[in-house]
Amino acid sequence: MKLFGIKIPMMASLIMWAIIWEVVGRLELSILLPPFSNIVMRLFEIVPTATFFSAFWITAKCFIIGTGIAILIGIPMGVLMGRSIVFDRMMLPWVNMFLSAPLTALVPVLMTLFGFGTKTIILTTVLFAVWIIVLDARAGVKNITPSLVEMTKSFQANFWQAFTKVYVWAALPEILAGIRLGAIRSVKGVIIGQLLVSVVGFGRLFELYSSNFLMEHMWALLFVLFFFAFLIAEGLGVLERKFEYYAASRN
Amino acid sequence: MSAVAEAVSTDKTDIAVSVNDVTKIYPGGVEALNDMTIQFPKGELTSLLGPSGCGKTTLLKIIAGLLEPTSGSVTVNGKNVTGPGKERAFVFQDFALMPWASVLRNAAFGLELQGVAKSERHAIAEKYIDAVGLKGYENLYPHELSGGMRQRVGLARALAVNAEVLLMDEPFSAVDEQTRRKFQEDLLTVVDDEQKTFIFVTHSIEEAVYVSQSIALLLPRPSRVSEIIRPDIRRDISPDAIRRDPVYLDIVERIWKGLRTYVE
Numbered sequence: 479m480k481l482f483g484i485k486i487p488m489m490a491s492l493i494m495w496a497i498i499w500e501v502v503g504r505l506e507l508s509i510l511l512p513p514f515s516n517i518v519m520r521l522f523e524i525v526p527t528a529t530f531f532s533a534f535w536i537t538a539k540c541f542i543i544g545t546g547i548a549i550l551i552g553i554p555m556g557v558l559m560g561r562s563i564v565f566d567r568m569m570l571p572w573v574n575m576f577l578s579a580p581l582t583a584l585v586p587v588l589m590t591l592f593g594f595g596t597k598t599i600i601l602t603t604v605l606f607a608v609w610i611i612v613l614d615a616r617a618g619v620k621n622i623t624p625s626l627v628e629m630t631k632s633f634q635a636n637f638w639q640a641f642t643k644v645y646v647w648a649a650l651p652e653i654l655a656g657i658r659l660g661a662i663r664s665v666k667g668v669i670i671g672q673l674l675v676s677v678v679g680f681g682r683l684f685e686l687y688s689s690n691f692l693m694e695h696m697w698a699l700l701f702v703l704f705f706f707a708f709l710i711a712e713g714l715g716v717l718e719r720k721f722e723y724y725a726a727s728r729n
Numbered sequence: 730m731s732a733v734a735e736a737v738s739t740d741k742t743d744i745a746v747s748v749n750d751v752t753k754i755y756p757g758g759v760e761a762l763n764d765m766t767i768q769f770p771k772g773e774l775t776s777l778l779g780p781s782g783c784g785k786t787t788l789l790k791i792i793a794g795l796l797e798p799t800s801g802s803v804t805v806n807g808k809n810v811t812g813p814g815k816e817r818a819f820v821f822q823d824f825a826l827m828p829w830a831s832v833l834r835n836a837a838f839g840l841e842l843q844g845v846a847k848s849e850r851h852a853i854a855e856k857y858i859d860a861v862g863l864k865g866y867e868n869l870y871p872h873e874l875s876g877g878m879r880q881r882v883g884l885a886r887a888l889a890v891n892a893e894v895l896l897m898d899e900p901f902s903a904v905d906e907q908t909r910r911k912f913q914e915d916l917l918t919v920v921d922d923e924q925k926t927f928i929f930v931t932h933s934i935e936e937a938v939y940v941s942q943s944i945a946l947l948l949p950r951p952s953r954v955s956e957i958i959r960p961d962i963r964r965d966i967s968p969d970a971i972r973r974d975p976v977y978l979d980i981v982e983r984i985w986k987g988l989r990t991y992v993e
């Protein structure tokens with residue numbers, strides 16, 4: 479970032495915004511915007527509590543299980559779509575539809591089917607994450623150098639060998655990108671799921687704070703969630719870059 | 730000119746691969762091969778030489794069982810080709826190595842797919858890695874190798890499965906000229922050592938004359954065989970002497986004259 483021709487590091491700009499927030503907060507313009515320092519204090523107050531911890535645990539569990547399921551379904555499905563024209567024709571319109579559909583609207587349906595518990599939250603997470611994983615795995619497989627596919631065939635790999643020994647690895651850079659994007663959507667899914675179910679995890683906390691106008695608590699909770707979402711995206715980004723060299727050496 | 734004999738032995742027992750009246754029309758209507766008939770003698774290296782786009786790769790892939798002919802048939806050792814098979818191995822123009830696997834695993838991959846035990850397939854692969862001059866490079870990855878070295882891995886992989894027929898599609902076109910010459914000399918050694926049939930696609934007349942026992946000249950698309958030339962050049966002299974040998978130069982000149990009509 480540049481300001482008046484001077485380079486400003488990322489951290490400095492964050493601090494600047496925090497200061498602006500603090501000043502605006504102290505003006506007491508709105509109950510929605512408490513001073514920044516109060517939020518930070520509240521954050522340290524909430525995080526060590528058992529309620530927070532159990533909410534965090536439920537969220538983490540739903541996130542991991544949901545993302546795991548999305549990966550386990552998404553990769554094979556994407557690879558299959560990339561390799562089989564018939565399967566691709568059958569599935570692609572649905573995948574594209576779900577990718578852009580307002581999935582939030584489906585959560586109430588899931589709730590009536592699976593109740594107000596973790597099951598619904600996990601399914602929401604899967605529903606948010608799986609489509610982009612499918613599409614990226616599919617793109618990865620479609621990008622495999624044709625001669626690598628011919629090599630696999632000419633040495634008479636059976637379907638399972640071709641899938642596990644060649645296609646998945648050849649498509650790994652795209653698959654990893656898909657997992658990263660999927661995980662980001664998973665975070666959305668796990669939070670939206672909880673907000674709508676609103677009787678477990680962070681959903682219950684949000685419900686509690688907002689119905690009691692505890693804005694400092696609300697913001698503190700949001701900060702924590704943003705921080706973790708950022709951490710997950712960055713962590714997976716690092717993993718992805720580790721494999722970049724061979725995307726370049728693929729052809 | 731006695732050095733050039735046009736007849737190919739048609740003795741059935743000596744034929745490894747036989748292409749019978751093969752026509753290939755691609756979806757979209759491009760007729761790549763038209764009623765092509767050609768036979769490849771056992772234990773020899775036969776080059777396919779012809780103008781760009783005349784269907785050399787198409788023919789090779791049909792023999793490999795990677796493409797289906799529109800009509801006609803291919804037999805290998807008298808058996809009809811219906812798909813890829815153990816008795817044929819392909820060497821790819823762009824190497825087709827797995828970037829995530831070491832030289833050793835790449836070279837052993839054909840055996841891995843056949844279910845050969847790890848220690849056994851590694852031992853076999855090591856032998857061929859040595860034979861193609863890559864000893865000591867077993868644990869490197871393809872992106873750490875030069876183009877020429879990568880193609881040696883591709884050749885080792887094809888040799889390791891011990892196929893009787895090796896199909897090579899312009900294997901040296903992606904490597905530089907010095908490497909290419911060294912490679913051609915090494916290929917001659919491999920052809921001598923391994924009692925295998927090589928079908929070798931190339932663009933280069935010199936290369937074809939240098940490495941082949943026989944050369945099939947192909948006509949432009951839709952392709953047929955125009956002529957079969959056996960360049961009986963001397964092999965007992967040094968590679969550089971061969972390249973200056975009048976017989977060698979004569980054959981190169983003669984093929985060039987034959988092909989020039991299509992280039993112009």
Ligand SMILES: Nc1ncnc2c1ncn2[C@@H]1O[C@H](COP(=O)(O)OP(=O)(O)OP(=O)(O)O)[C@@H](O)[C@H]1O
Nearest residue numbers: 755757759761780781782783784785786787788950
């Ligand atoms: N998959 C395909 N679909 C349609 N046409 C194709 C396909 N593959 C090749 N062709 C066409 O068939 C003809 C023969 O192609 P082929 O690759 O066999 O030629 P080639 O002799 O190997 O050429 P080169 O020397 O350039 O490698 C060309 O005109 C090409 O455009």
Ligand SMILES: [Mg+2]
Nearest residue numbers: 785786787898
């Ligand atoms: Mg070709």
